[in-house]
Amino acid sequence: MSARIPLGMVGGGAGAFIGGVHRIAARMDGRFDLVAGALSSDPERARSSAEALGIARSYADFTDMAQAEAARPDGIRAVAIVTPNHLHAAPAIAFLNAGIHVICDKPMAATQAEAQAMAEAAANSTARFFLTHNYSALPLIREARALVAEGAIGRLRLVQANYLQGWLADDVQSKQAEWRTDPARAGAGALGDIATHAWQLAQFVTGETPAELSAELSSMVPNRPIDDDVRVALRYAGGARGGLWASQVAVGHENGLTLALYGSDGALHWAQETPERLIHTPKGQPPRILTRAQDRSGSFRTPPGHPEGYLEGFANLYSDIADIIAGETAHLDRVPGIAAGLSGMRFIAAAQESARANGQWVGI
Amino acid sequence: MSARIPLGMVGGGAGAFIGGVHRIAARMDGRFDLVAGALSSDPERARSSAEALGIARSYADFTDMAQAEAARPDGIRAVAIVTPNHLHAAPAIAFLNAGIHVICDKPMAATQAEAQAMAEAAANSTARFFLTHNYSALPLIREARALVAEGAIGRLRLVQANYLQGWLADDVQSKQAEWRTDPARAGAGALGDIATHAWQLAQFVTGETPAELSAELSSMVPNRPIDDDVRVALRYAGGARGGLWASQVAVGHENGLTLALYGSDGALHWAQETPERLIHTPKGQPPRILTRAQDRSGSFRTPPGHPEGYLEGFANLYSDIADIIAGETAHLDRVPGIAAGLSGMRFIAAAQESARANGQWVGI
């Protein structure tokens, strides 16, 4: 029997969204056991949340947790960090220093300085840092990446990555909305919360990073202190041009992450809300609707036509991470880590700098 | 902490499909612990499969398992039966007799006689019988049912339920195909394997059972001894008319289960491969694309736009079953059980009788 990997969690107490997602993802394939947590900075709430979730060991503080777990023979080998952005760096560094693998939600941090410190901690640790850019773990995205790599669309010419939501079209009052619209805790608005996903997705599939960008950040809702609409023009070193548009005021969109790529020999189209279809158009031929029947990543559990989606994408990451922790590193390159995290932080900083300079082009 | 429910499994050893689905579904929401199994009729294979899956107690025989587990203070409280159709009845009866809840894959059995015996065992047991018609546990299907019940489409006039697959368009050689195309083990071909899903789905959403049917069963692949294409005309007592078409030779379809309902005041359309959309057309108004933003069933884990699908549908059943086992029976009516199972068996028998009589109408 392959023993399950003991897992811890920081953040993700009652009322949180992404913590629950990580727990389901960790459970789905039976590779992890969630046994320890510092689910809240409020000790009593941490304890009651842990109890409600059946988590054996509850800690009031992530520093204590890192030390105590590292000292136990049956201690956790990995920890999921699912706190707001400004609370990623400190626990990530603590667990990396304790030799415990870190599975961190995105964006990597609230500031570039924090991200740099995390990168250094990872470089000095025996443990690894993983960043849950879950969308890039979906099977058809992995297939898209393989198709681009083998030349199915030729030389890249045009990229368009959109991430459109409408849930912040009004001045929403909710736990989810609250910290995401606070510059101090989020670092950036739509830019950090969703544009970074689009940035990473385009980078993951194309294998290319833009050389420079020009950005416009807007706040469409009166009195909102942070960006809720992000428009970025992209220039690639190889001559390709692109656009990235992320919005949280695009009424009617639920979670509209889409990617379109056009090259000298073909095109690819994908949309997160219908994740199991990838349209591949070879130049001069009709579009082909690819499904998991054509997938070569093996990143699924059921036959084509049995829809897998958001939770399964997260679970694909957890499954790959379990393999990597077990020493099977064949798929290391498809799990985002420090490099993806730093790139995302650089993207945020460059977009903010360009927007402040009225859209001036800024190098990445 | 709400303790997890100890769960067993009969069938589902290495190479099986639906067993793995049940295991993921049972794990997804953390309500069950799979601790015992009789995964194969071959004792050695049963043992090695159990070990590979981390299942603590492996049995060579489901009869032994039922008795032993019933005798343990920490014994299983529910068992998933994921064997081929002709091996549903015996274990189901054994576990029901032992007071252990049964979660049985569909169709209920290979013959009406077996199904009847199972129904009697359930009637005489303290335990319950659940049938995993998973599609009817999807949130938009539950919403569709609610809409019909509250009159959103008026009086039912037309029903069309299709279930189209193409994977048996050739004489496929695989473990999955093998028993499904053997009349002795499957009882029926596409009729039992997929048409029963369409039958139950239409019944679940409309709340009505056809009064009579006329059927044509075909075998399109040379030398196939069982039906692979099923066309059924339906008459409802209230005057509605319907059709049910199930095929496993519909090239290009992966898992094309669809439902269309038309009433005196509106229409509903749903397709399993895009499960998170339900089209509702009130008469004289434009179609409305409903998503989980409009769902009232609560049968999901993530916000709208974060696709949940096949595995989550199964998990919804497991979650409801966990509630019911825990004594919360508010949702008992949305979990298929004996009645749905018997109806499906009657549908199979009636369709076979009608087809033998050149499509003569047969009462249900």
Next chain:
Amino acid sequence: MSARIPLGMVGGGAGAFIGGVHRIAARMDGRFDLVAGALSSDPERARSSAEALGIARSYADFTDMAQAEAARPDGIRAVAIVTPNHLHAAPAIAFLNAGIHVICDKPMAATQAEAQAMAEAAANSTARFFLTHNYSALPLIREARALVAEGAIGRLRLVQANYLQGWLADDVQSKQAEWRTDPARAGAGALGDIATHAWQLAQFVTGETPAELSAELSSMVPNRPIDDDVRVALRYAGGARGGLWASQVAVGHENGLTLALYGSDGALHWAQETPERLIHTPKGQPPRILTRAQDRSGSFRTPPGHPEGYLEGFANLYSDIADIIAGETAHLDRVPGIAAGLSGMRFIAAAQESARANGQWVGI
């Protein structure tokens, strides 16, 4: 300069629908000049309609018109008959007898006897009879037919032709609805008005005619004296099985004519409301979205991506008819005529006979 063909029209006065469609179709490619008409059985209305439409010669009576036009050196060479079904036969025969080509709307007639008389008149005439099954003149349908003929889907196994409308879901009062729901004038309801289109479309694309059928005809709206829902099961001599469903009470559908074909080697899907796409799925390969970029029929006026539709389909027929009248008969086989008309009438009669016999199978 290629002179335009002088054209006449019977029916199609003020308030008519299909007459206007024929006029646009005749004008679109500049091949015809509408110069004579008997637009109404009411002489004054015929005259005022002709004047409003700029038609030079108005007749009170189609018999007079046939004789007078045949006698003129510049008389019409073709006539469009766009009256209700029970008024097709008499003018068609009159013009055929006068040596004037007939372009008749479908279905061919209100009864099989009338259709037979028309067929005899055509056989004895120097003029031709054309039947405006317009949908089969759309470019992607012509491409579908070519694909089937060259074996793209292999041996035919499954056919499903649907024609769903919702406009008669209530007891509508309109000129269009009035004669269509009168058995004396229409001969049949949805069966004649739309099911015949689906019948012809399937026949045109597959090149096969079912050997027998079993039908159920229903009237869903209280007190409606004619069928508004038609369900037909089809058996082909080669072993294929099919279904044809036509309804005028399918709320929410506007003009939902669709065709799905499955063979031993592939499948084709087409829908009239998105007429410029044809999905071709070769067995074991991803679906390909064909457009006019792949069309080989030449039946269009603009590049792919510039939507042509219903009127252009009609105009394609008129264009082919102009060629045929000019002596270019290469495309004679793709313009429906007597054979298609008689087949449609036989379909109507067989469906009515089967329905009266509780769905008994009836040979075609």
Next chain:
Amino acid sequence: MSARIPLGMVGGGAGAFIGGVHRIAARMDGRFDLVAGALSSDPERARSSAEALGIARSYADFTDMAQAEAARPDGIRAVAIVTPNHLHAAPAIAFLNAGIHVICDKPMAATQAEAQAMAEAAANSTARFFLTHNYSALPLIREARALVAEGAIGRLRLVQANYLQGWLADDVQSKQAEWRTDPARAGAGALGDIATHAWQLAQFVTGETPAELSAELSSMVPNRPIDDDVRVALRYAGGARGGLWASQVAVGHENGLTLALYGSDGALHWAQETPERLIHTPKGQPPRILTRAQDRSGSFRTPPGHPEGYLEGFANLYSDIADIIAGETAHLDRVPGIAAGLSGMRFIAAAQESARANGQWVGI
């Protein structure tokens, strides 16, 4: 009888594309008679083209034509100008000076100076100038404009207009491609040919013109001397932000003109390739699929579900122009003219200026 309006044409000889489109559009509703033409600058070719098309009066020169027709009692009252962009101004001015209405293809001219001269000629003429931005004459676009005007999406926040084609992804050799990729004759590439349509469409539907823009123009095909990809960021005075992306190297797109609008209270989505659907999402409610069943413009000939498209859009313009020429000016505001033409030319110039200045914002 309402006499047809005598119409002339400049350009549109054998091998031309848009000339044929204008001829079909003029014929479709029977409101015009094409009786005169200067179809080519080569007199013999002009004559033979006119003869082939059955055009009574052929001129070798548009100046002669304007004078001769103006002098005839039965002379043309309107002329369609369908030459390449750099040959719009001279004939337009000649016919306006002769008191003959001008129906000019877009963009208005090859340079702003030409456009200005045309505007002055129109101001001094008794005749009108019409610009065939055909897409804005489609019924659902007219409905979209009405919805925006009545507040259905609230205050405008986000605009995205795309026009994606793939036909110039290679160095195509064709009559169509040739002058369109010649800066001297076209004035601009994708910018003039298709981006102007997207600009006008957004302007027509929103009723707002951006205050400034930032543009990037690219040539993706080696050695192409003109832009084939256009990316423009838009700022509106009212605070809205937008994007316009036009490309002729977007492999796989045929004629992908799309418009998305998001306001404080709702959203609208439309795509030219499925022109008969308009998605309207009121904030907080499910999307509604509008069709011509909801249209209030009356800009069609057939019931909803009978697809009309590109040619009918053009014909809608011709029909409105016929009304206007006949003195019925109720719909004057929906037919593009001088103002739309000048705005398009200003857009082209501003985009070229911004692109030369590395994307600097330029006022409109």
